[in-house]
Amino acid sequence: MNNFLQVLVVGIGDGAVYAMLGLGLVVIYRSTGLLNFAQGELAMFSTFITWTIWEVGVPLPLAVLGGMVGGFLVGALLHQVAVRPLGDPHLRPLATVIVTIGLFLAVNGAAQLIWGTLDKDFPKLFGEGQITLGGVAIAWQKIGAVLVLALMVLGFWFLFQRTKIGLAMRAVASNSESSALVGVPVPRLLMLGWGLAAAVGTVAGVFTAPGLGLGSNLMQLTLIFGFAAITLGGFDSPLGAVVGGMVVGIMTSVLPQYLPIFSKMRLAPAFLLILLVLLFRPQGLFGRKQVERV
Amino acid sequence: MSTSAHDRTARERWVRGGIWLAVAVVLLVLPTQFPEFRVEQFCSWMALAVAACGLNVLTGYNGQISVGHGALYGVGAYTTAILITKAGWPMLAAAVAAAVVCFVVGVVIGLPALRIKGLYLALVTLAVATLFPLVIEQFPGLTGGSNGLAITSPRLYRGVVRDKPIVFEPAFGLAGDQWKYYLFLAATVVCFLLARNLVHSRMGRSLVAIRDNETAAEVSGVPVATVKILTFGISSALAGVGGAIFALNNARVNPSSFTIVVSIYLLVAVVTGGAASIVGPAIGAVLFGVFTDVVSPSLPARYQPATPVILGVLLIVLMLTAPGGIVGIAQSLRTRATARRLRSSSEGTTGPATAA
Amino acid sequence: MSLLSVRGLRAGYGLVEVLFGIDLEVDEGELVVVLGSNGAGKTTTLRAVSGMIEAQGEILFDGQRMNGKRPDQFLAAGIAHVPQGRGTITDLTVEENLRIGAWTRKDGEVAADIDRWYETFPRLGERREQLAGSMSGGEQQMLAIARAFMSRPRLLLLDEPSLGLAPLVTAEVVDRLRSVTAETGAAVLLVEQNADLALGFAGRAYVLEAGTIALSGAAADLKGDEQVRRAYLGF
Ligand SMILES: Nc1ncnc2c1ncn2[C@@H]1O[C@H](COP(=O)(O)OP(=O)(O)O)[C@@H](O)[C@H]1O
Ligand SMILES: [Mg+2]
Numbered sequence: 001m002n003n004f005l006q007v008l009v010v011g012i013g014d015g016a017v018y019a020m021l022g023l024g025l026v027v028i029y030r031s032t033g034l035l036n037f038a039q040g041e042l043a044m045f046s047t048f049i050t051w052t053i054w055e056v057g058v059p060l061p062l063a064v065l066g067g068m069v070g071g072f073l074v075g076a077l078l079h080q081v082a083v084r085p086l087g088d089p090h091l092r093p094l095a096t097v098i099v100t101i102g103l104f105l106a107v108n109g110a111a112q113l114i115w116g117t118l119d120k121d122f123p124k125l126f127g128e129g130q131i132t133l134g135g136v137a138i139a140w141q142k143i144g145a146v147l148v149l150a151l152m153v154l155g156f157w158f159l160f161q162r163t164k165i166g167l168a169m170r171a172v173a174s175n176s177e178s179s180a181l182v183g184v185p186v187p188r189l190l191m192l193g194w195g196l197a198a199a200v201g202t203v204a205g206v207f208t209a210p211g212l213g214l215g216s217n218l219m220q221l222t223l224i225f226g227f228a229a230i231t232l233g234g235f236d237s238p239l240g241a242v243v244g245g246m247v248v249g250i251m252t253s254v255l256p257q258y259l260p261i262f263s264k265m266r267l268a269p270a271f272l273l274i275l276l277v278l279l280f281r282p283q284g285l286f287g288r289k290q291v292e293r294v
Numbered sequence: 295m296s297t298s299a300h301d302r303t304a305r306e307r308w309v310r311g312g313i314w315l316a317v318a319v320v321l322l323v324l325p326t327q328f329p330e331f332r333v334e335q336f337c338s339w340m341a342l343a344v345a346a347c348g349l350n351v352l353t354g355y356n357g358q359i360s361v362g363h364g365a366l367y368g369v370g371a372y373t374t375a376i377l378i379t380k381a382g383w384p385m386l387a388a389a390v391a392a393a394v395v396c397f398v399v400g401v402v403i404g405l406p407a408l409r410i411k412g413l414y415l416a417l418v419t420l421a422v423a424t425l426f427p428l429v430i431e432q433f434p435g436l437t438g439g440s441n442g443l444a445i446t447s448p449r450l451y452r453g454v455v456r457d458k459p460i461v462f463e464p465a466f467g468l469a470g471d472q473w474k475y476y477l478f479l480a481a482t483v484v485c486f487l488l489a490r491n492l493v494h495s496r497m498g499r500s501l502v503a504i505r506d507n508e509t510a511a512e513v514s515g516v517p518v519a520t521v522k523i524l525t526f527g528i529s530s531a532l533a534g535v536g537g538a539i540f541a542l543n544n545a546r547v548n549p550s551s552f553t554i555v556v557s558i559y560l561l562v563a564v565v566t567g568g569a570a571s572i573v574g575p576a577i578g579a580v581l582f583g584v585f586t587d588v589v590s591p592s593l594p595a596r597y598q599p600a601t602p603v604i605l606g607v608l609l610i611v612l613m614l615t616a617p618g619g620i621v622g623i624a625q626s627l628r629t630r631a632t633a634r635r636l637r638s639s640s641e642g643t644t645g646p647a648t649a650a
Numbered sequence: 651m652s653l654l655s656v657r658g659l660r661a662g663y664g665l666v667e668v669l670f671g672i673d674l675e676v677d678e679g680e681l682v683v684v685l686g687s688n689g690a691g692k693t694t695t696l697r698a699v700s701g702m703i704e705a706q707g708e709i710l711f712d713g714q715r716m717n718g719k720r721p722d723q724f725l726a727a728g729i730a731h732v733p734q735g736r737g738t739i740t741d742l743t744v745e746e747n748l749r750i751g752a753w754t755r756k757d758g759e760v761a762a763d764i765d766r767w768y769e770t771f772p773r774l775g776e777r778r779e780q781l782a783g784s785m786s787g788g789e790q791q792m793l794a795i796a797r798a799f800m801s802r803p804r805l806l807l808l809d810e811p812s813l814g815l816a817p818l819v820t821a822e823v824v825d826r827l828r829s830v831t832a833e834t835g836a837a838v839l840l841v842e843q844n845a846d847l848a849l850g851f852a853g854r855a856y857v858l859e860a861g862t863i864a865l866s867g868a869a870a871d872l873k874g875d876e877q878v879r880r881a882y883l884g885f
Binding site: 035082102103216278282 | 353357359361406409410412413414416417418420421422424425428429431432554558561562565569596597599600601602603604605606607608609610613614617
């Protein structure tokens with residue numbers, strides 16, 4: 001039983017990170033209607049920015065904020081130069097995939113150019129410590145991930161439900177033409193969405209890097225977990241990203257306990273989840289828009 | 295007027311013939327002019343070209359987006375390697391088996407792809423591509439795990455049977471690498487001709503009709519599901535042949551040769567060369583090969599990651615400005631030139647007419 | 651001088667030309683209708699006049715040349731557009747739709763204005779927190795009109811409000827619209843296929859055929875015109 005709880009705790013911690021990346025993917029999907037295959041690479045890039053700031057002696061929490069700002073700028077810029085000229089992603093799916101794949105390559109290579117190909121040690125935002133509750137050890141880092149995720153959800157809720165900009169972002173996501181008609185500057189809001197998604201991704205990268213080592217392939221697996229999370233939760237649902245992230249985190253952590261085949265292939269259940277949900281419930285648990293399939 | 299138009303198409307045919315002849319001569323002479331390591335690189339470009347040709351049939355002509363063809367390429371390579379090494383099959387039989395296995399795998403992937411489309415199919419195939427090397431590492435007994443698998447065949451050596459890495463022996467007065475090159479070239483040409491015939495057939499027209507408007511195709515009697523599944527199978531089989539060439543060329547396979555990056559590079563080859571044109575992927579593969587095998591190694595190690603940056607930027611710029619890739623650019627240049635020639639010649643003909 | 655003055659308006663989509671030189675005038679507070687059958691170019695005309703698509707020719711609003719300006723600049727100048735199919739933002743609530751309608755405003759009277767439209771359209775007031783997408787067509791059309799008025803326009807462009815509505819509901823919408831314009835003094839450029847309805851509402855009318863103005867005049871005259879009767883009124 002304790003063992004199960006232990007695994008569960010690990011899963012929740014991982015799930016929080018998947019949810020963070022998923023939240024970014026949802027923000028982009030809602031506003032621009034595309035699946036951003038470069039989201040993981042953007043997160044990796046801004047994690048490197050964080051590392052650079054930390055390396056010169058800035059405390060890690062401040063460095064993370066710096067990385068988020070850097071990520072925001074990079075995301076916003078890439079939207080302006082590469083994504084915005086594309087038009088509606090669902091009218092040109094191939095071009096959209098190719099552009100995000102192009103961003104994937106370019107950002108990955110750029111990180112190697114700037115920071116070299118040697119993996120970097122990355123510190124834990126909440127330190128190495130842990131507490132023991134009823135025989136279950138919980139690392140502060142895991143607790144921290146859940147807390148940060150909660151903060152992020154709160155932040156998003158406030159932005160979308162309580163601010164004029166957030167209202168406009170939701171309006172653009174729902175009907176960009178009508179939003180333009182009431183004077184909302186649609187392209188600028190889409191850019192904002194990309195920037196926010198990249199900023200959120202930074203945090204996901206910061207939580208992933210200590211375990212894996214910071215290299216240019218940092219987020220390639222996490223990206224698939226993040227996609228699994230939002231596929232399950234519903235591509236356009238922030239709540240879905242959180243619930244989906246938790247389910248995927250717990251599933252990939254608990255399943256190998258009973259099915260050892262998955263212990264080194266934690267990606268496999270996530271993949272099966274993506275496949276099954278898209279086949280049988282393409283809108284996911286909380287999604288509203290019908291994902292095209294007929 | 296009509297005769298001169300006729301002359302022009304005749305001339306165009308001559309020009310085309312000339313270009314193809316030149317290409318053929320270059321392809322045939324190439325291995326005699328370069329050292330062995332280069333010839334082996336050319337072989338690996340052919341592997342990529344064949345796989346890209348397969349991806350193009352699916353994505354370019356049929357509109358089903360796969361970001362996972364690197365995995366099928368890998369299935370082809372591993373099938374070849376395992377059949378030769380573990381089951382003692384001859385190389386050619388193993389390569390054919392790789393195509394068949396990939397066809398079947400493709401059909402199996404094609405089934406869910408009937409319901410999962412566009413961006414979502416891209417997502418699923420991306421996950422397949424990411425998963426593939428991890429699966430390979432799970433079965434070290436068969437695949438050699440993360441160490442990879444040297445492709446060997448049993449040889450009798452002074453009365454003892456030993457596993458020796460496969461090699462292409464010198465034959466017909468050709469060095470081993472040259473012989474290998476011509477063999478792969480023949481296979482490559484066959485694959486591209488097959489793809490060309492497919493695309494120009496009735497089924498080929500169905501492929502494009504489905505891509506352009508699935509509902510309309512369905513209404514006008516195209517058996518959409520069958521065609522799409524078959525296309526997935528054929529496309530995968532071609533990717534498998536590419537993988538077989540890759541495996542035979544390197545005489546070993548590694549999971550790290552079939553990561554998500556390979557799937558991306560296949561897309562790069564298709565898109566830069568020109569999606570929905572037969573020669574496009576070949577041009578793209580060569581361009582890609584020149585980049586990674588010639589340009590990139592000549593850079594200082596520090597700057598070698600510039601290659602993916604350049605390729606990524608190239609991909610984006612092409613998509614935004616010339617979605618038809620290099621072939622598309624060439625075509626639009628040619629139509630513009632033709633239009634200019636027609637305009638100047640019609641001025642020439644109306645000039646005297648009004649004077650008379 | 652008229653409020654809106656359009657001269658030689660040409661517009662289209664890519665290589666396809668739709669409008670071939672249109673002249674239109676709308677005076678301050680005037681109710682004008684553009685009639686035309688499906689595909690005549692009515693929607694395209696309105697899209698050009700609200701800056702949604704590029705157009706050649708001259709668009710003067712309040713004496714100011716509007717060509718080449720962004721949609722939000724048209725809006726700031728005082729032109730609001732209710733698109734064909736109403737264009738309510740279905741994932742937002744009624745109240746949020748009204749608030750987004752005031753996006754360009756910087757004054758502090760937005761809340762007071764919202765309350766005012768709830769009085770004018772009581773059915774909206776009863777449904778403040780309801781998602782716009784879950785309302786009936788008539789309610790959505792009223793919401794679209796109220797939202798457009800949130801920007802305090804001097805000219806409202808209204809594209810086929812009767813589309814998909816039952817005649818009784820349409821009558822109610824038009825009725826409300828008439829009282830709103832009387833109250834605010836805004837001019838309306840209405841686009842319709844339903845000539846009977848439109849000619850009863852407007853003072854002046856244009857008939858658009860295949861991208862050119864075929865006829866124009868006082869609504870009462872056009873109502874009596876043989877040609878118009880046959881083509882648009884069906885009796
Ligand atoms: N987005 C578009 N792209 C291309 N053609 C369009 C577009 N919208 C309308 N058209 C064409 O322009 C013409 C006029 O359309 P529209 O202005 O919508 O007519 P109306 O509103 O009078 O029915 C039609 O022939 C229509 O096919
Ligand atoms: Mg219309």
